[in-house]
Amino acid sequence: MPRVKPVLVVGCLNAFSLVGLLDARPPGQRPVVRGAPRAARDGAAPPGSPAALAAALDAAGVLPGTLYAAFGPDGMPHTLLDTALTVDADGFAARAAIRGMEAAARDLPLVSPIGGAAAAAADAGLLAALPERWLAVSGARGRPLYTRGGGDLAVAAEPEPDGWRLTPVADPPAPGRAVPDPGPSPLGASAAAVPERVPEGETVERLLRRQAATGDVTAVRVLAAELGAWLRAYHVDRPDALVCLDDLVPDGPDLVPGVLGRVWGEPVGSGEVLAAAWHRWHERLAAAGGEHPWPPWMSADDLVAVWLDAAGEPPAPEILAQGRRIAAALREAEGPPTAPADLRTALAAAASAGSTPRSCPRTSRG
Numbered sequence: 001m002p003r004v005k006p007v008l009v010v011g012c013l014n015a016f017s018l019v020g021l022l023d024a025r026p027p028g029q030r031p032v033v034r035g036a037p038r039a040a041r042d043g044a045a046p047p048g049s050p051a052a053l054a055a056a057l058d059a060a061g062v063l064p065g066t067l068y069a070a071f072g073p074d075g076m077p078h079t080l081l082d083t084a085l086t087v088d089a090d091g092f093a094a095r096a097a098i099r100g101m102e103a104a105a106r107d108l109p110l111v112s113p114i115g116g117a118a119a120a121a122a123d124a125g126l127l128a129a130l131p132e133r134w135l136a137v138s139g140a141r142g143r144p145l146y147t148r149g150g151g152d153l154a155v156a157a158e159p160e161p162d163g164w165r166l167t168p169v170a171d172p173p174a175p176g177r178a179v180p181d182p183g184p185s186p187l188g189a190s191a192a193a194v195p196e197r198v199p200e201g202e203t204v205e206r207l208l209r210r211q212a213a214t215g216d217v218t219a220v221r222v223l224a225a226e227l228g229a230w231l232r233a234y235h236v237d238r239p240d241a242l243v244c245l246d247d248l249v250p251d252g253p254d255l256v257p258g259v260l261g262r263v264w265g266e267p268v269g270s271g272e273v274l275a276a277a278w279h280r281w282h283e284r285l286a287a288a289g290g291e292h293p294w295p296p297w298m299s300a301d302d303l304v305a306v307w308l309d310a311a312g313e314p315p316a317p318e319i320l321a322q323g324r325r326i327a328a329a330l331r332e333a334e335g336p337p338t339a340p341a342d343l344r345t346a347l348a349a350a351a352s353a354g355s356t357p358r359s360c361p362r363t364s365r366g
Contacts, residue, residue, distance in 0.1 A: 009137050014131055019104045053134055069127065070134060091200045093145055099148075143157060280330055
């Protein structure tokens with residue numbers, strides 16, 4: 001019988017995690033960090049960085065192996081990122097880590113939005129220093145990056161010169177965790193909708209946000225037309241695949257979807273898929289407080305109709321309605337685009353409400 005090589009996995013909580021720093025709950029309402037009382041009693045602080053964890057394992061006679069930054073909720077990491085990787089701030093690995101932080105912060109009251117702070121950390125090259133925990137794996141060699149797609153889909157990724165090689169992996173439920181029954185929604189996730197490779201670079205959503213913020217309507221219309229032409233060709237081979245603009249990356253004249261792998265279990269046309277993508281983009285743009293050059297009195301359906309027409313699809317009411325339904329299913333599965341109103345936003349709203357101009361009292365001269 002072949003000998004099984006032992007694998008050791010050591011986890012270490014990070015007291016300087018970005019989610020913890022932005023958690024607005026009082027200390028008494030936060031979960032108690034396991035081991036903290038003992039560390040205080042023994043006078044031994046836990047490792048505070050990947051390098052310190054590696055040194056502690058080496059001192060204990062354990063070969064550190066791969067050190068992962070683990071992003072995501074307790075007990076269910078969303079993204080594992082090798083701390084030795086050099087991460088492009090606008091690239092695939094940074095997006096996966098930011099999604100993990102957003103998953104960990106979901107439903108928490110925050111001091112400021114997690115997305116903006118996480119993006120700033122990515123720009124500064126500090127993502128590996130700010131996860132919720134680190135994991136050291138000794139005795140086995142894993143992939144440099146693991147991340148979750150839609151549903152229970154998990155994807156392993158290997159860096160290449162200009163992108164990432166993707167491999168969907170099995171993701172059995174954790175011991176004691178029941179497999180959820182499929183709900184009535186046609187929304188699902190399929191490994192067949194995940195490409196073999198995704199290029200490095202900005203997403204279509206980020207490009208559109210920048211164009212909208214600068215008021216470049218022409219650039220938005222050009223990109224919308226390219227998106228429509230690509231989707232109609234893509235939909236021929238993938239008639240059930242949905243498109244999320246924050247998971248879609250330009251690759252020369254082509255576009256490439258990422259790891260979400262979202263599919264719709266009912267017949268759906270390319271116009272409805274595109275309407276859902278535009279509805280979702282509008283929700284995320286509004287949630288992030290993004291600016292756009294269109295009149296403020298235009299409703300969400302009005303805006304989606306404009307963008308759908310620019311993409312070469314008829315903005316018929318039934319197409320808009322089905323797109324809204326698909327976008328709502330995505331929102332329900334993923335959670336809201338942002339966490340509950342954060343303290344910074346609430347303070348800004350209060351300051352704005354209190355800064356209403358008042359008329360100055362008149363003075364008479366005589």
